[in-house]
Amino acid sequence: MEDHSRELLNRYQYSEKVKEAAAFRVLFGGEDAKQIxxxxxxxxxxxxxxxxxxxxxxxxxxxxxxxxxxxxQL
Known part of the structure; x- marks a missing residue:
C-alpha cells in the first residue's frame, strides 16, 4: 500500500518550471487552461x-x- 501511495504522489508531482510555464501560457499567452x-x-x-x-x-x-x-519584442 505504501508503495502504491508513493507511486501516485510521484506521478502527479510537477516541477516548478512546468508549473510556471503552464501559468505563463494562461497569463501571457491567453491560452485555455483546459487545453494546457x-x-x-x-x-x-x-x-x-x-x-x-x-x-x-x-x-x-x-x-x-x-x-x-x-x-x-514589443
Whole structure:
C-alpha cells in the first residue's frame, strides 16, 4: 500500500518550471487552461488554476524579474 501511495504522489508531482510555464501560457499567452491541462496530461483543470493563482501572486509581489523588452519584442 505504501508503495502504491508513493507511486501516485510521484506521478502527479510537477516541477516548478512546468508549473510556471503552464501559468505563463494562461497569463501571457491567453491560452485555455483546459487545453494546457490536456497537453500536459494533468487530471484536473483546477490544478492549472492553482498554478495560475500562485504565479499571479508572485508577480504582484515582484518575485519575478523581467528584462526590459527591446523595440522588436514589443
Amino acid at each position: 491541462m490536456q497537453e500536459l496530461g494533468i487530471q484536473n483543470v483546477k490544478t492549472i488554476h492553482h498554478w495560475w493563482l500562485a504565479t499571479s501572486k508572485k508577480l504582484s509581489k515582484g518575485l519575478y524579474l523581467y528584462l526590459p523588452l527591446s523595440a522588436p
